[in-house]
Amino acid sequence: MPETELILYDLCAADQDRRFSPYCWRTKLALKHKGLAFETIPVSFGTKELIDFSGHPTVPVLVDGSKTIVESFDIARYLDATYPERPTLFGDEKAVALARFVSTWSETSMVFAMLPLYVMDIYEHLAPEDLAYFRETREQRFGMTLEQFASDSVEKLARYRRVLQPLRALLSHQPFISGEAPAYADYCVFAFFASTRSITSCKFVEDADAVNHWRLRMFSHFDGYAANATGYPV
Amino acid sequence: MPETELILYDLCAADQDRRFSPYCWRTKLALKHKGLAFETIPVSFGTKELIDFSGHPTVPVLVDGSKTIVESFDIARYLDATYPERPTLFGDEKAVALARFVSTWSETSMVFAMLPLYVMDIYEHLAPEDLAYFRETREQRFGMTLEQFASDSVEKLARYRRVLQPLRALLSHQPFISGEAPAYADYCVFAFFASTRSITSCKFVEDADAVNHWRLRMFSHFDGYAANATGYPV
Numbered sequence: 001m002p003e004t005e006l007i008l009y010d011l012c013a014a015d016q017d018r019r020f021s022p023y024c025w026r027t028k029l030a031l032k033h034k035g036l037a038f039e040t041i042p043v044s045f046g047t048k049e050l051i052d053f054s055g056h057p058t059v060p061v062l063v064d065g066s067k068t069i070v071e072s073f074d075i076a077r078y079l080d081a082t083y084p085e086r087p088t089l090f091g092d093e094k095a096v097a098l099a100r101f102v103s104t105w106s107e108t109s110m111v112f113a114m115l116p117l118y119v120m121d122i123y124e125h126l127a128p129e130d131l132a133y134f135r136e137t138r139e140q141r142f143g144m145t146l147e148q149f150a151s152d153s154v155e156k157l158a159r160y161r162r163v164l165q166p167l168r169a170l171l172s173h174q175p176f177i178s179g180e181a182p183a184y185a186d187y188c189v190f191a192f193f194a195s196t197r198s199i200t201s202c203k204f205v206e207d208a209d210a211v212n213h214w215r216l217r218m219f220s221h222f223d224g225y226a227a228n229a230t231g232y233p234v
Numbered sequence: 235m236p237e238t239e240l241i242l243y244d245l246c247a248a249d250q251d252r253r254f255s256p257y258c259w260r261t262k263l264a265l266k267h268k269g270l271a272f273e274t275i276p277v278s279f280g281t282k283e284l285i286d287f288s289g290h291p292t293v294p295v296l297v298d299g300s301k302t303i304v305e306s307f308d309i310a311r312y313l314d315a316t317y318p319e320r321p322t323l324f325g326d327e328k329a330v331a332l333a334r335f336v337s338t339w340s341e342t343s344m345v346f347a348m349l350p351l352y353v354m355d356i357y358e359h360l361a362p363e364d365l366a367y368f369r370e371t372r373e374q375r376f377g378m379t380l381e382q383f384a385s386d387s388v389e390k391l392a393r394y395r396r397v398l399q400p401l402r403a404l405l406s407h408q409p410f411i412s413g414e415a416p417a418y419a420d421y422c423v424f425a426f427f428a429s430t431r432s433i434t435s436c437k438f439v440e441d442a443d444a445v446n447h448w449r450l451r452m453f454s455h456f457d458g459y460a461a462n463a464t465g466y467p468v
Binding site: 102 | 326329333334336339341343410414417
């Protein structure tokens with residue numbers, strides 16, 4: 001009997017090989033960490049009805065046999081609970097609690113500073129029929145036009161690099177966020193580098209930055225899984 | 235034979251009961267967590283020679299019998315390694331690694347946004363002979379006068395509250411940073427609330443903020459240990 005194959009609904013650009021959702025990247029990296037085989041089904045903003053069956057409005061949506069799981073952090077918890085014989089994504093319960101802080105930090109402080117730097121790159125990689133939806137929903141969220149949100153990019157890049165200071169200080173102590181080897185907290189943050197590489201040539205950090213050294217270690221992890229995805233040079 | 239008593243050198247204001255070092259507070263809370271008896275010796279900027287024996291320029295300095303340990307994170311690691319039969323401050327190795335991220339976040343992003351809000355309160359609580367040292371070293375660090383650093387306090391308070399967003403999001407999921415009960419990651423952050431209470435009436439967060447609810451839980455922990463220290467109302 002073949003191993004059960006899991007199915008992940010994964011956000012794509014006009015070029016379906018460009019997968020730019022950081023939250024889907026978290027799940028792909030979590031599945032690689034667990035050593036689980038999976039297939040992805042590309043979903044664009046225009047084909048969102050593909051995930052209607054889940055009852056949830058956003059990807060990632062993971063289907064494991066008869067079960068459907070949503071929300072990236074909950075999916076990671078599900079994988080550890082369902083496949084406990086495989087490498088843990090978290091560690092003990094205190095480590096789960098603290099990984100959630102890394103997750104909330106990356107979803108608030110970090111992405112808020114990072115998104116202005118690549119939002120126009122997303123826009124330029126979308127299918128024509130997705131442009132209006134993207135512009136309308138994001139401009140409502142930001143309270144300004146995409147172009148205003150993306151303006152002053154030099155200053156905003158400097159600000160983003162300041163926001164990375166806690167990560168930089170951490171990575172001067174240890175090779176990975178999770179310690180000696182990467183685990184879910186690393187995937188939470190790295191997902192933003194893996195996903196944006198699909199649609200922008202911006203590398204966000206300076207070559208000599210400890211965050212960049214970690215970023216390159218993460219791209220080469222799992223035999224270069226993230227580096228081999230369709231995108232701009234690592 | 236009585237239990238070994240540990241000695242902590244702890245930064246104080248002109249009023250020696252006002253202890254305003256967040257890094258010393260981390261150690262005091264860590265010692266409470268381990269259930270270890272300890273005494274503190276107050277050190278002011280003017281009596282720094284009291285810690286010369288340690289070979290380290292800053293408090294906290296912990297003396298445990300013949301051993302001297304410095305740097306708050308290293309002290310916490312030492313306590314877990316030396317007293318493994320007592321409640322753990324960290325959990326497993328992944329949890330240690332992630333607690334260090336909470337530590338670096340609070341020492342960079344959080345304190346950078348928080349310090350302008352209370353730096354003048356520190357100044358006003360120092361002994362007359364410490365004022366020049368404090369002003370000189372801090373103005374050099376900030377690259378501006380204390381008064382400039384503390385200016386625009388309304389805007390800076392709003393900015394500080396935005397910086398707390400990852401903590402706020404986390405504490406909407408779980409009662410403590412470390413999960414169901416507080417541990418070292420909680421002390422890392424709460425130390426900034428416990429220490430500043432000794433010299434300022436500013437509470438930094440709104441009453442209804444999830445961060446405030448956690449802050450109050452932390453003040454009442456260990457039978458109100460932090461709440462009972464000399465300071466302004468909690």
